Amino acid sequence: xxxxxxxxxxxxxxxxxxxxxxxxxxxxxxxxxxxxxxxxxxxxxxxxxxxxxxxxxxxxxxxxxxxxxxxxxxxxxxxxxxxxxxxxxxxxxxxxxxxxxxxxxxxxxxxxxxxxxxxxxxxxxxxxxxxxxxxxxxxxxxxxxxxxxxxxxxxxxxxxxxxxxxxxxxxxxxxxxxxxxxxxxxxxxxxxxxxxxxxxxxxxxxxxxxxxxxxxxxxxxxxxxxxxxxxxxxxxxxxxxxxxxxxxxxxxxxxxxxxxxxxxxxxxxxxxxxxxxxxxxxxxxxxxxxxxxxxxxxxxxxxxxxxxxxxxxxxxxxxxxxxxxxxxxxxxxxxxxxxxxxxxxxxxxxxxxxxxxxxxxxxxxxxxxxxxxxxxxxxxxxxxxxxxxxxxxxxxxxxxxxx
Amino acid sequence: xxxxxxxxxxxxxxxxxxxxxxxxxxxxxxxxxxxxxxxxxxxxxxxxxxxxxxxxxxxxxxxxxxxxxxxxxxxxxxxxxxxxxxxxxxxxxxxxxxxxxxxxxxxxxxxxxxxxxxxxxxxxxxxxxxxxxxxxxxxxxxxxxxxxxxxxxxxxxxxxxxxxxxxxxxxxxxxxxxxxxxxxxxxxxxxxxxxxxxxxxxxxxxxxxxxxxxxxxxxxxxxxxxxxxxxxxxxxxxxxxxxxxxxxxxxxxxxxxxxxxxxxxxxxxxxxxxxxxxxxxxxxxxxxxxxxxxxxxxxxxxxxxxxxxxxxxxxxxxxxxxxxxxxxxxxxxxxxxxxxxxxxxxxxxxxxxxxxxxxxxxxxxxxxxxxxxxxxxxxxxxxxxxxxxxxxxxxxxxxxxxxxxxxxxxxxxxxxxxxxxxxxxxxxxxxxxxxxxxxxxxxxxxxxxxxxxxxxxxxxxxxxxxxxxxxxxx
Numbered sequence: 001x002x003x004x005x006x007x008x009x010x011x012x013x014x015x016x017x018x019x020x021x022x023x024x025x026x027x028x029x030x031x032x033x034x035x036x037x038x039x040x041x042x043x044x045x046x047x048x049x050x051x052x053x054x055x056x057x058x059x060x061x062x063x064x065x066x067x068x069x070x071x072x073x074x075x076x077x078x079x080x081x082x083x084x085x086x087x088x089x090x091x092x093x094x095x096x097x098x099x100x101x102x103x104x105x106x107x108x109x110x111x112x113x114x115x116x117x118x119x120x121x122x123x124x125x126x127x128x129x130x131x132x133x134x135x136x137x138x139x140x141x142x143x144x145x146x147x148x149x150x151x152x153x154x155x156x157x158x159x160x161x162x163x164x165x166x167x168x169x170x171x172x173x174x175x176x177x178x179x180x181x182x183x184x185x186x187x188x189x190x191x192x193x194x195x196x197x198x199x200x201x202x203x204x205x206x207x208x209x210x211x212x213x214x215x216x217x218x219x220x221x222x223x224x225x226x227x228x229x230x231x232x233x234x235x236x237x238x239x240x241x242x243x244x245x246x247x248x249x250x251x252x253x254x255x256x257x258x259x260x261x262x263x264x265x266x267x268x269x270x271x272x273x274x275x276x277x278x279x280x281x282x283x284x285x286x287x288x289x290x291x292x293x294x295x296x297x298x299x300x301x302x303x304x305x306x307x308x309x310x311x312x313x314x315x316x317x318x319x320x321x322x323x324x325x326x327x328x329x330x331x332x333x334x335x336x337x338x339x340x341x342x343x344x345x346x347x348x349x350x351x352x353x354x355x356x357x358x359x360x361x362x363x364x365x366x367x368x369x370x371x372x373x374x375x376x377x378x379x380x381x382x383x384x385x386x387x388x389x390x391x392x393x394x395x396x397x398x399x400x401x402x403x
Numbered sequence: 404x405x406x407x408x409x410x411x412x413x414x415x416x417x418x419x420x421x422x423x424x425x426x427x428x429x430x431x432x433x434x435x436x437x438x439x440x441x442x443x444x445x446x447x448x449x450x451x452x453x454x455x456x457x458x459x460x461x462x463x464x465x466x467x468x469x470x471x472x473x474x475x476x477x478x479x480x481x482x483x484x485x486x487x488x489x490x491x492x493x494x495x496x497x498x499x500x501x502x503x504x505x506x507x508x509x510x511x512x513x514x515x516x517x518x519x520x521x522x523x524x525x526x527x528x529x530x531x532x533x534x535x536x537x538x539x540x541x542x543x544x545x546x547x548x549x550x551x552x553x554x555x556x557x558x559x560x561x562x563x564x565x566x567x568x569x570x571x572x573x574x575x576x577x578x579x580x581x582x583x584x585x586x587x588x589x590x591x592x593x594x595x596x597x598x599x600x601x602x603x604x605x606x607x608x609x610x611x612x613x614x615x616x617x618x619x620x621x622x623x624x625x626x627x628x629x630x631x632x633x634x635x636x637x638x639x640x641x642x643x644x645x646x647x648x649x650x651x652x653x654x655x656x657x658x659x660x661x662x663x664x665x666x667x668x669x670x671x672x673x674x675x676x677x678x679x680x681x682x683x684x685x686x687x688x689x690x691x692x693x694x695x696x697x698x699x700x701x702x703x704x705x706x707x708x709x710x711x712x713x714x715x716x717x718x719x720x721x722x723x724x725x726x727x728x729x730x731x732x733x734x735x736x737x738x739x740x741x742x743x744x745x746x747x748x749x750x751x752x753x754x755x756x757x758x759x760x761x762x763x764x765x766x767x768x769x770x771x772x773x774x775x776x777x778x779x780x781x782x783x784x785x786x787x788x789x790x791x792x793x794x795x796x797x798x799x800x801x802x803x804x805x806x807x808x809x810x811x812x813x814x815x816x817x818x819x820x821x822x823x824x825x826x827x828x829x830x831x832x833x834x835x836x837x838x839x840x841x842x843x844x845x846x847x848x849x850x851x852x853x854x855x856x857x858x859x860x861x862x863x864x865x866x867x868x869x870x871x872x873x874x875x876x877x
Contacts, residue, residue: 012416016790023797030804031827034811038820127442158442190590194448227457255456313563342518349516350538 051081059085063104083110087135102138111138118144127159134163134172141167146175149185158187165195170206173199177210180218196225204229208237211249220248227252232260242268247277254280258287266295273299278308285311289318297322301331304340312339316347325357326376333379341379408777415770416791422759423798429643430805436646437638437703437813444704449582452589453487459565459592460488461581461659464558466551467572468496473710475509476613477572482537483613486581491540492561493572496554497526497547506542510534515541523556523670531561551655552671552678559662559670568659569679574709575605575613576657583705584659595698596664596686599645599653600705601637603816604630606713615708620822625718627829628837629711635806638703638813645701649752651687653699655679657707660686676857677728684732687748688739704814719844726848727857729761764845796834803830 055078061067062082072078083105090101105111114136117129130148133141141163148160164172176196179185185192200206204226211222223246230238230252238260242253254272257265265287272284285303288296300322303315322328325348332344348354361377452458463481467474474493481491495503506512515533526548534540543557555569566588570576580600588595607621621627644650653660655678665671668685675681683699690697712718733756739745740753774791777783807826810816817823851857 013784013787013790016787016794019794020790020797023794023801026801027797027804030801030808034804034808034823034827037811038823155442190447190586191443193590194451197451224457228455251457309563310565339518346517349533352535352538354516 048081048084051078052085054078055081055085063101065107069108079110079113082108083114083132086110087132090135090137098137102136105136105138111136111140115141115144118148124155127155130156130159130163131166132163134166137167137169139167139169139171142169142172142175145172149175149179154187157185158191161185161187161191161195165191165198168198168202170199170203173206177206177222180221181210181214183218193221193225196222197228200225201229204231204234205237208234211241219246223248223252227255230256232256232264239268242272247275247280250275250277250280251283254283254287257284258290262291262293262295265291266293269296270299273303278306278311281306281308282311282314285315285318289314289321292321292323294323297328297331301335301340304332304343305335305337312343313347316340316343319344320347320351320353325353326360326373329357330376333376405780405782408773408780408782411769411773412777412783415766415773418758418766418770419795422763423802425755425759426639426802429639430802430809432646433639433642433809434805436642437809440703441813447583447586449579449586452582452585453485458487458585458589460490460563461486461566461568461585462490462492462558462562462564462662463576463581464492464494464555464562464567464569465572466494466496466554466558466569467498467502468547468551468554469498469500469502470572471498471500471502471505473573474502475505477575478506478510478540480575480613481570482540483578484576484581485578486585488564489539489581490562490564492543492558493540494543494545494554494558494561496545496551496557503542503544507532510540510542511536512542517541517561519543519561522560522666525553525557525560525673528557548673550673550675550678552675552681553673555678556670556673559665562662565662566659567662567665568657569655570707571656571709574602574656574707575615577615577706577708580657580705580707581659584702587700587702588659591698594696595700596690597653597658597660597683597699599641599650599658599699599701600707601641601703602633602654602656602707602709604633604711605708606711608708618816619819620817620825623713624829624832624837625715626711626713627825628833629718631803631806631826631829631833633711634810635803637701638809639802639806641701642703642809644752645699647747647751648698649747650699650701651683651748651752651756652680653683653701654707656709657705664689675728676724676731676852680728681732684736688736688745691745691748706816715840719840719847722841722844723848723851726761726764726845727852729756730849730852731857733757733761764842764849767842768846799834799838800831803833 055062058067062072072082086101086105090098093101102111105114114129114133118126118133121129126148130145134145145160145163145167148156148163151157151160161176164176173196176185176192176199180192180196196207207222207226207229211219211226214222223244226241227248232238234241234256238253238256241249242257244250244253250272254269257269257272269284269288273281273288275281275284281303285300288299288303297319300315300318304312304319306312306315319325319328319332329344332340335341345354348357358377358381361373463484465477465481467477470477478491478493482489493506495506511534512532513535515531517531517533519528519531521528526546528543528545530544532542532544534542541561543561545554545557548554548557558569559567566585568581568584584598584600587598604621604626605615606623606626607619608615609617609619620630641650641652658679660682664686665682668682668689671678672681672685686697686699712721733753736753739749740757742749745753774783774788778785778788804827807823807830811823817826
């Protein structure tokens with residue numbers, strides 16, 4: 001400490017003067033950065049707006065080749081605006097229109113221009129070019145984008161992944177998966193996962209071999225991708241994955257089975273509804289609920305008695321949508337589980353069906369025996385009262401007129 | 404005496420130097436990490452999160468105590484939040500004004516039949532209502548618990564989602580705020596247990612139908628100083644600390660937590676003064692005690708707009724309360740200091756808070772007093788004293804300008820160049836006399852805490868729409 005104090009006594013004055021100069025310089029640099037940024041952005045956007053206005057005015061003639069390429073090719077702003085316009089239009093275009101625009105980019109050399117940019121530019125300009133290249137969705141773009149995945153800069157790798165995601169092509173997905181599984185590609189955030197989802201959504205089967213090969217966190221990542229893209233297209237593989245060791249995979253299977261044929265999905269879903277992980281059970285019950293099949297009722301009834309609140313809630317949600325709600329309510333009562341009944345009542349209240357249910361039971365439509373109807377009605381009212389008792393609330397409390 | 408004064412002056416000098424260096428380090432870290440975050444934003448597809456079947460439900464918990472002026476627009480804005488599975492729980496914490504009546508008039512509240520288990524003990528709940536107009540809205544009417552924490556706990560009991568987000572009733576979430584904040588959670592749902600968003604100043608902005616039409620800087624100096632403070636605290640402080648998983652506070656105005664983690668930590672401590680800070684400290688402690696891998700993150704792009712105190716008097720109250728909250732959390736957790744078990748939280752984050760936040764007002768006053776005394780006794784050269792003051796002034800201004808730059812290169816909410824010019828000007832005006840007033844309020848808070856005066860003094864509010872309208876700033 002003494003040496004520090006000695007330093008302070010000896011050099012404090014000189015240090016403070018230097019610190020003042022540093023602070024002044026810092027302030028000047030920061031303010032200059034703010035002003036310069038504002039100025040540059042303004043100029044850039046003004047020029048871009050002018051170019052875009054010209055291009056929009058003459059779009060059809062440019063694409064049809066009626067305005068000679070040489071007229072706009074060397075004008076930097078115009079060429080940039082044409083690329084931007086083409087890529088923007090491609091995003092909302094159907095396949096035919098998209099092909100036409102891609103053909104235009106190829107014919108006019110604009111695609112080559114972007115490809116060249118991705119190889120020769122550096123820093124943020126290269127990153128922007130990589131994303132732009134991906135947006136063209138050109139199959140020939142994939143090789144350049146994949147090459148950029150080996151760049152030492154993480155920003156460039158991120159831009160390459162974003163570009164590959166924009167292509168949405170299977171080959172792009174496979175290139176990323178190869179590297180991910182080999183441990184050569186890891187990026188923070190959701191960018192990589194999003195890219196894999198986009199590129200494998202149309203064909204989730206691509207993921208299967210990689211899922212079998214992957215271990216540890218990579219497998220978890222792929223499981224989460226699978227959870228998003230799994231579909232019935234996976235067929236029997238889906239059933240195999242239902243007994244995977246990773247709960248994320250089992251949950252993804254449970255979700256995907258919701259879109260399959262009931263007969264195919266039911267045995268696996270019934271098994272997943274008893275899984276050790278609550279969110280796997282939740283997904284399985286949600287999927288079962290989508291079928292509105294009476295054969296799924298026993299599983300849903302077991303779910304509404306689950307120890308986990310969220311699982312009970314989802315099961316109740318599915319049961320409330322069942323074709324015969326009065327029959328379901330009767331079955332819920334038979335479970336003698338107070339939490340199950342309360343989950344059911346809360347769900348009926350949330351969907352606004354509670355009063356309708358009471359009315360139906362009171363009106364005696366002949367669907368059930370009168371005595372049974374009265375018993376259900378009493379149970380329903382007692383259940384609702386039970387909720388209030390648990391909360392120590394008066395059962396028929398009305399909202400005060402003035403507070 | 405001269406020897407003691409010399410040591411005191413040297414210590415103060417060293418303290419000031421370390422304080423400035425830590426701010427500079429935070430500024431640099433924040434500039435770098437926001438650059439990375441901004442790159443990730445470019446590949447963000449919110450529609451995908453919205454459409455994903457794996458996006459978990461969230462319950463927004465909004466405690467309200469005598470909020471009749473702002474409750475309706477606030478709840479409307481909460482219901483307008485763009486999120487696939489949303490539940491809004493408003494807790495009327497024994498309001499004596501027409502808060503509940505306003506809710507009833509606007510949202511057609513009906514007694515709800517839903518399970519309410521008092522997992523967390525709170526003041527008695529009188530009733531639970533559900534809106535007939537929008538069944539996602541639940542209102543818990545309870546007796547006043549004397550603290551926001553008690554109200555939030557009641558909301559937590561009623562919440563049915565695995566994630567919960569506490570929002571102040573005098574605040575307004577941007578419509579995509581939840582989707583954006585959930586991005587960080589969904590990246591690593593196993594480990595991320597809490598996420599905080601940015602809180603920005605609503606006063607002065609133009610608001611139409613419960614939505615912000617244009618972000619404008621107010622003309623009230625007290626509010627402008629707070630705009631700079633918020634930018635500094637969130638875009639530099641939070642961003643920097645979160646980088647090293649050392650975030651010790653998630654603003655009570657906007658933060659998402661895993662409900663099971665909050666419940667296992669015992670919910671909010673009803674007797675706490677700074678309940679948001681207290682909860683995060685307890686989560687850190689619990690996770691580190693259990694040696695669990697976890698992360699508490701800050702996400703700078705989801706925005707919550709909040710009404711800040713427009714007068715020095717109400718601001719003073721708020722800042723005194725914040726200081727009381729700081730003492731109230733740091734003192735009971737003093738056993739975490741420098742213990743290996745508590746890792747970076749115990750060795751860096753908490754000591755920083757003790758030295759540069761909690762003790763800052765006392766040390767600053769002592770420092771000023773010893774410097775004046777030394778100058779009076781002729782022990783300090785007048786030239787050096789002046790240079791030191793200039794250095795302090797310029798350095799603090801540089802950090803504030805840095806916060807404005809950070810805003811400018813990242814989120815750029817203040818589009819009008821005049822607003823940015825005003826902000827930069829106020830970076831230089833902040834040091835006298837606002838800083839000294841702030842120092843006084845913090846000392847006042849510590850004094851009140853020492854005397855056991857922890858009574859909640861409500862902030863004067865004009866309501867969201869009135870606060871946002873530039874007319875009220877005149």
